[in-house]
Every structure is written in structure tokens, then in C-alpha cells.
Amino acid sequence: MSWKVRRSAAKCLETLITARPDLLLDFYRTAAPVIITRFKEREENVKADIFSAYNALLRQTRCVHSGRGNVEVGDRGDSALSALQKQVPLVMKSLQKLLRDKSIKSRQGCFAVLTELTGSLPGCLSQHIPALVPGLVFSLTDKGSSSNMRLDTLVFLHVILSCHPPECFQPHLPALLPPVVACISDPFYKITSEALLVAQQLVRVIRPLDQTKVSQPSPYTKELFSTTLKRLQATDIDQEVKERALSCMGHLISHLGDQLGNELPPTLQLILERLRNEITRLTAVKVLTLVAGSPLKIDLRPLLKDALPILASFLRKNQRALRLGTLSALEVLVRNYSDCLKAAMLEPVLGELPSLLAESDMHLAQVSVDFLTTLVSAHPASLPKLSARILPQLFQLVHSPLLQGGALASILSFLRALVTSHTPHLGYADLLKQLTGPVHSTGPTLHKQAFHSVAKCVATLASACPKESNASITQFIQDAKNPRVGDPVKVLAFLTLAEIGRERNLGSQQKELKNVILEALASPSEEVKSAASYALGNACVGSPADFLPFLLHEIGGQLRRQYLLLHSLKEALTCLPGEELRPYQEDVWKLLLEHCEAAEEGTRNVVAECVGKLILVNPAQLLPRLGKQLSSGSPHTRSTVVTAIKFTISDQPVPIDLLLKNCIGDFLKPLQDTDPNVRRVTLVMFNSAAHNKPSLVRSLLGRVLPPVYEETRVRKELIREVEMGPFKHTVDDGLDVRKAAFECMYTLLESCLDQLDIYEYLNHVEDGLKDHYDIRMLTFIILTRLATLCPSAVLQRLDQLIEPLRATCTAKVKAGSVKQEFEKQDELKRSAMRTITALLTIPEVENSRSMADFMMQIRANPELSSLMENIQKDSITACGTDIMDIS
Missing domain, CATH: 1.25.10 (Leucine-rich Repeat Variant)
Structure with missing residues (x-):
């Protein structure tokens, strides 16, 4: 009976849903049906919290399915989506009446839930559009609706129009269009702006571009066009409205331009005016690209002569987005309107291109080369101009050490098009x-x-x-x-x-x-x-x-x-x-196994990579044969075999996964090998699996984690002293193995956090904070990440974690040490301070006595205080995080 109890229950559920993504399926089975039935709550504040709890469930589902959560994507993410899909009719049934509720707050809550639902499961409301339309129209036309109510309605309408096929809405155009058109004329600029966005989507509904052969004129074109034109012609309106009116008109012409008749030429001239205007030119360039790419083949001849010099001038502007947009527009114009373009019209454009083919902006250079490729194919008359102006700059780009990837692929396509055009001197x-x-020249190499x-x-x-x-x-x-x-x-x-x-x-x-x-x-x-x-x-x-x-x-x-x-x-x-390799499979296999014993580690690594790639040719046959080599008496062979598995994991995304999952446990057994190098390469392989394909190792963590944790321990039997003349130098043969183990621990945070006992994990992090320089640098990064992922667990251990951080920050280097030792200590201090900065973001950290004492110690030391202030400034600049003030 008490609304306070119901509200507290809703808040508690929301917290549980947010904190435990691993229980998502349980929440769908137990909590979600109850939350949905409580949408009928009579108290408005409680109802808002109930909507918020269900929104948290939807957000968590989206997070898990897209792989941003700590729970692994796969069966669990797909199952959560399936559970949500089954609940959509129940949600719609509960919300349908509320969409016409007198309470504005209730309707806004409904639209918030429906927006989250559409974002989590695009297209899920296709069958329910008839039930939604009356509520949408009601909120847009109800005189009692506030501006915020209409804004929320328009935002949701834009979302569902974007996420559902146009045919779902075509029967409802007579109901939807008039209120949207009325909103375009609304005196409040935010409503006008949002309504123009919705109108863009409605144009797609009126006539999808794949149905351009429909000859019957749409009855809605004139009404939508005249209202949008009125907003486009106005000059005394908000900048956002100007841009969206221009964009909406672009969509109208692109989809319905053949129905505008005599209205089209003056509208194109209006777009040309907006192209000349510095405030609207970027949007006008995008509109021109849209119209030029329309399958309706809109007649742009009246526009081209004036537009091309303006577009050419944009290529020398500092605004990068404008240059990229202009190149896209030019590419579409040349491809679709080459018969209307004379070589003289393109000269201003060609004059600006050499400056864009620079290594300082490879993406801009790539888009420029793509435009040139289109020019070669669609407008051969302009090719003679390329030789003197553009090719020297292009070949300078080819000789750049930074050229790679997409930019190089674009240049290859351009050269292919150029050489097959059979142009003289090219x-x-x-x-x-x-x-x-x-x-071949004697100049610089x-x-x-x-x-x-x-x-x-x-x-x-x-x-x-x-x-x-x-x-x-x-x-x-x-x-x-x-x-x-x-x-x-x-x-x-x-x-x-x-x-x-x-x-x-x-x-x-x-x-x-x-x-x-x-x-x-x-x-x-x-x-x-x-x-x-x-x-x-x-x-x-x-x-x-x-x-x-x-x-x-x-x-x-x-x-x-x-x-x-x-x-x-x-x-x-x-x-x-693979089919071309199979005849040679046995010869290659035999040869590689003979070289597993190579004395040089570099040679063994190449052999391992070759074995890994050969296995992909015939995994069903070769994987078991590779597993038998693990019983070899030679540590070199065992390390080569394990390294080979690493290359099968990182190279092959899907086909071999099922076979690997069945046998990877055998390839992880060398974690307990007597040879340290074999243990190290096994840790590297495990790290690769946990990073690239965590599904291979998740079920094995109970068996694998104890030996991984064991490798984080300093082994005194592996530490030896080497005499170097008058000096003695300590060598730790177990350091590389420990580094590999801590790297595995960091990777597990990203991919398998829900499978870890975080308190046992923190025990080993604490040991790592007192270890060698390399290990401490790693554990600082791990602890920084833990402060975000598991703040409550870190807070409980803060007293033990602060002490090694304090020791690092207050350590002194011996006076006679080499410069490298001073640099190492400075870097350790900086890393420790970055970790402390991350710890200060944990809620309730100000209640920790040990942290407060440490902060006083830092404030008392001018060097540490200055370093801390600089790092905090960098953190605030980078991510805007609220950090406990130490002044």
C-alpha cells in the first residue's frame, strides 16, 4: 500500500540490474514480467522509477549484446534478445492505454521505454505500429501537451521511422503527416527542428528510393514541400532550423523531385544561395550530394555552371569536413552528370586537388584519389590536365613512408583505371x-x-x-x-x-x-x-x-x-x-616438425607460425597430430607446438573454433611444465585466446587460473647473480614468465571479469605492486582499470593497496646511480600517481583513512603535490572525470 516501499523496490531492482549483467537472463525470467505489469502504477513518481528500472534492463541488454559489457557476447547476448523479443507484445499491451493518458509525465515515460526498446531491438515494433499511431497523434495534437511532450513524441517518431521499414507506416500517412506538418510551422524552434527531421523520414515513407518508378503523384508532396520551402526561405530563424530545412528539402527533391514540376528550378537556385552562404554551405554540400545521387536523375544543369567554382573554392578551406563533403559531392556529380560537364568547368577543381594529395591527411588524400578514379572513368576529356598538375604530387604520396591501407588501395585503383584509359603520355x-x-636516381634513398x-x-x-x-x-x-x-x-x-x-x-x-x-x-x-x-x-x-x-x-x-x-x-x-596447399600438406608438415628443434628462438617462432597456418588447411586432421607432439621430451618442440596454436587463434575467426574449443585444454596443460620458457609461451597463447576468442577458455578458467596465479609469484630459485668485472648483476630468469602472467590477468579483466574471484585476483595485484619495475608498471594499469570495473572491491582493499603505492612514490634512487635508474623511478612515480588519481574517482573513497593520510603526505611534498596536480589536470581534460580535490 505504501508508495515509498514500491518506489524503493523499483530503485533496488534497477541497481541490481545495472550491477549484475551476468544475471541478465534471470532478470528477464523473474523481474521483467513483474515490472511490466506495474506500468499501471497509480503514483507518478513510482511509475517513473518503474520505467527507469525497465530502461536499465534494456540498456544492459544492448550493452551485453554489442560486447561492451563484461559478460561475453554470444549465447547469453542472443538469449537476452530472444527473451526481450517475447516480451514486446506484453510491453505494448501495458503501454498502449498509457500513450493517451492525461498525465504528461506518464506519456513521456512511455516514450522513453519505447525509444530504449527500439534501440535494443530495431524493427521489433513493426507489428505494433497501428497501436502506436493514435498515441503519437494524440501527443502531437493535444492542446494540453507541453513543448517537451511534443518534442519527446517527435524524437520517438524519428527513432521508429529510422528503425523500421517504410511500408509499416505507409497506411498511416494520412494520420501522421498533418500533425508533423503543423509542428514544422510551430513558433518554438526546437519543435520545428525536430519535426523537420521527422519529415525527412516521412519522405522516405511516401516514396522509398527503390520504388522510384511509381508514376502516381503523392497527395502529400505539395503540402510537405510548401511548408518546408517556407522554412527554407526564412532568413531570420535559428541556425539548426535553417540546416534541417535545407536537409529536408534535399530529401524531398531526392525522393519526389519528379513531382515538383515548375517548383524545382527556383528551389535549386535557393540551394545554390545556401551553398554561397558560409553558415549553411556544409549542409548545402551534403544536400547537393544527396540530390545528385538520386536515381530520379534530377536535372541539375541550371546549377552546375555556378556550383562547380564554388565547390572548387571549398577545397582550399581549413574546414576538413567541408573538404571531405565537397569531394564526395564532386565525385557523385562527375559520375552521374559527366555528359553535362565540360573540361573547362572542371579546371578549377583540378587546380585545387594537388594540395589535397598530401601525407599530412591520408584520409583526405584517399577521398581525393577516389574522386580522380571516377574522373578517369566518367570524364576522359579531363585526363590531359592530370599529367602536369596532379601526377607528380600523387607519386610523391606513393613514395611516402606513411602510405598504407585504404589510401594505397585507392591509388592502385586509380593507376589501374588510368593505364587502361589509353591516354597519350599516360x-x-x-x-x-x-x-x-x-x-634509380642518385638522389635521396x-x-x-x-x-x-x-x-x-x-x-x-x-x-x-x-x-x-x-x-x-x-x-x-x-x-x-x-x-x-x-x-x-x-x-x-x-x-x-x-x-x-x-x-x-x-x-x-x-x-x-x-x-x-x-x-x-x-x-x-x-x-x-x-x-x-x-x-x-x-x-x-x-x-x-x-x-x-x-x-x-x-x-x-x-x-x-x-x-x-x-x-x-x-x-x-x-x-x-587451402585447396592448392592440400597436395603438399604432408611434405610441409614433415619438414616443419623436423625444424621444431631449431636452436634459434626466432627460427622456432617462424616454424610455429607456419604450423599454425598449415593447420588451418585441414584442422580436423592436423590438430590431433599437433597435440601428440606435446608429449615430446624436448622443451623446444613443446614451446613451438603451443606457439603454433596462438597463430591458429588469432588468424582464423570462425571455422576452426569448435575444434579448438574441444582440445585447447590439452594445449594449456604446459602451464605447469617444468621448463620456464614453455610456461611463458603457454601464457602468451592463453592471453591471445582470452583476448581474441574468450569463448575458447571461459569454461576452463577454474582449472587454468591457479597455475596462472602461481606464475605471478617471485621464484627465488630462478634468481642468480652474474659477475661483471668488479660488479655483481642480479638476473631474474622468471621475470618474463611473471610479465606474461600479469598480462593474462589484465586481459581477463576485459573479457572474463564475471568469471573471476575478484578478491583472490586482488591478492596477486597487491604482490605485483611490490615486484620488479616492469611488473609494477603492469599492475598500476590493472589497478587503474579495476577502480572503474570493481570500485567496491578495490575500496575494501584500499588500506593494503595504498602501502606499496606510497612506497613507490617516496622511494629514493641511490646518489651514484646511472641516469636510466632516475628515469625509471620518475616513470614509476608518474604511473603510481595516475593510479591514485583513478582510485580517487571511487565513490566514498574520501571515507578511507589510509587514503586521507596519503593525500596529506602528498600535499606536504612539493614535488609529489606538483606531479599530482598535473596528472589530475590531464585526467580532467581527457575525460571530464570528477576527482577528489586534494588542495
């Missing part, structure tokens, strides 16, 4: 000369990363012009074996042959290439040897029958060059499709 030979010129970019560009040209490239391949082979040319020329030759060889069979030149590569593997230059190894591996990809048996034979016979040849094999195994 043919294969001309482009090849400009690309490779700096390598290119950065080694640039050689890879140039090689990919040359290979792209060769792929587009196979006949013309044959002579080039011969020349590259000659360059590779010519003792009189410099190392940079040889490196480029091998890298280019690698890129070409990956795509095609090198035919009659194979024999000569094999000899040249073998000679180069004995070169004194590391760059030449590495490039030759890369070339051999990629030649195996283009012609496995010719090169792979040769490579396997050489690995078995060339003891001095095994490391380089194994790298070649790794390239081949990485790039070759």
Missing part, C-alpha cells in the same frame, strides 16, 4: 618510369616502406597490361642479379617480382628467377635478403606447382639460409588457398 611505360625513377608501395603500384600496372609488362619482368630479374646496381634497385626488383608473382605464373622466367633468389639470399645486405625471401614466398602463391617443391627442397638442404627460406614458406602458407 601509358604503362610513362607511369612505370615516374614510379621507379627516384629509386626512399624509406623502406615506400619500396613496398612502389612495388604494389608497378604490379598493378603489370596486371592491367600483361603484354607490355613481360619486358619489365625480364628487366627486374636483370636488376636483381646485376652486381653493379645498388641495393635499393635490387630490393625494388625483388619486391615487384613478389607482387607480380603472387598474381600470375612467371612462365619461362622461373628457372632464372630461382637462381637469382638463391644468390640473393647470400647477399651481405639484410634488405636484399629479406626482399628475395619475400619474392620466393609470393612466387609460390602464383605458381605453387613450380615453386613450392623447390622451396621445400631448399629448406631441407640450405642450413645457413633456413630462417629466410622459412619466411618464404610462411608467405606461401599465408596467401595460398
